[in-house]
Amino acid sequence: GQNIDQPTEMTATEGAIVQINCTYQTSGFNGLFWYQQHAGEAPTFLSYNVLDGLEEKGRFSSFLSRSKGYSYLLLKELQMKDSASYLCAPTGDSNYQLIWGAGTKLIIKP
Amino acid sequence: GAVVSQHPSWVICKSGTSVKIECRSLDFQATTMFWYRQFPKQSLMLMATSNEGSKATYEQGVEKDKFLINHASLTLSTLTVTSAHPEDSSFYICSALPGGKETQYFGPGTRLLVL
Numbered sequence: 465g466q467n468i469d470q471p472t473e474m475t476a477t478e479g480a481i482v483q484i485n486c487t488y489q490t491s492g493f494n495g496l497f498w499y500q501q502h503a504g505e506a507p508t509f510l511s512y513n514v515l516d517g518l519e520e521k522g523r524f525s526s527f528l529s530r531s532k533g534y535s536y537l538l539l540k541e542l543q544m545k546d547s548a549s550y551l552c553a554p555t556g557d558s559n560y561q562l563i564w565g566a567g568t569k570l571i572i573k574p
Numbered sequence: 575g576a577v578v579s580q581h582p583s584w585v586i587c588k589s590g591t592s593v594k595i596e597c598r599s600l601d602f603q604a605t606t607m608f609w610y611r612q613f614p615k616q617s618l619m620l621m622a623t624s625n626e627g628s629k630a631t632y633e634q635g636v637e638k639d640k641f642l643i644n645h646a647s648l649t650l651s652t653l654t655v656t657s658a659h660p661e662d663s664s665f666y667i668c669s670a671l672p673g674g675k676e677t678q679y680f681g682p683g684t685r686l687l688v689l
Contacts, residue, residue: 497677499680506667506680507618509677509680551617555676560678561623562620564619564620566615567617
């Protein structure tokens with residue numbers, strides 16, 4: 465089967481660090497995407513991990529462990545504009561077809 | 575780079591009418607485009623996968639005769655919601671896949687309200 469598990473909601477403080485975890489099970493897997501989606505808007509691409517390990521891109525980093533079916537998105541120096549939903553999307557049976565969960569709603573407080 | 579546009583951004587129509595939504599990749603060629611629907615506070619739901627020059631592949635439960643998809647060029651795909659009903663009111667989002675790449679880039683979405 466195909467399954468994605470992420471926390472429904474998280475709260476963090478402006479300037480802090482937050483880690484959003486994602487575990488997944490897919491029938492086929494090539495890589496995992498993270499997207500950011502602000503309320504009422506379409507998703508925007510954040511990262512794509514194919515190999516195990518940590519990939520850093522500015523304030524955002526993404527980690528993947530293929531053997532554990534686990535990924536996390538790390539957000540540093542949180543800003544109010546980071547309040548959004550974060551979608552963990554592993555690939556499914558094909559390289560480009562993604563499995564979508566409900567995402568994690570991140571609330572940033574001053 | 576990798577900009578995708580959608581038109582219109584929102585549309586209100588009467589029940590029974592048809593609505594066409596356009597999705598364009600502005601600075602790249604997209605051999606594959608995807609059409610999603612998202613209801614409030616729910617996850618993205620893939621409706622269909624569209625490949626340039628061929629028939630779209632619809633997901634289970636999506637009526638191909640109701641949601642007509644045309645991918646006539648490498649930069650344009652259209653979704654037509656035929657005989658729209660209030661339950662079709664939703665946020666419709668397209669994404670485009672640059673040739674040879676794995677990352678989908680999303681359009682800004684089209685909010686449809688059927689009265």
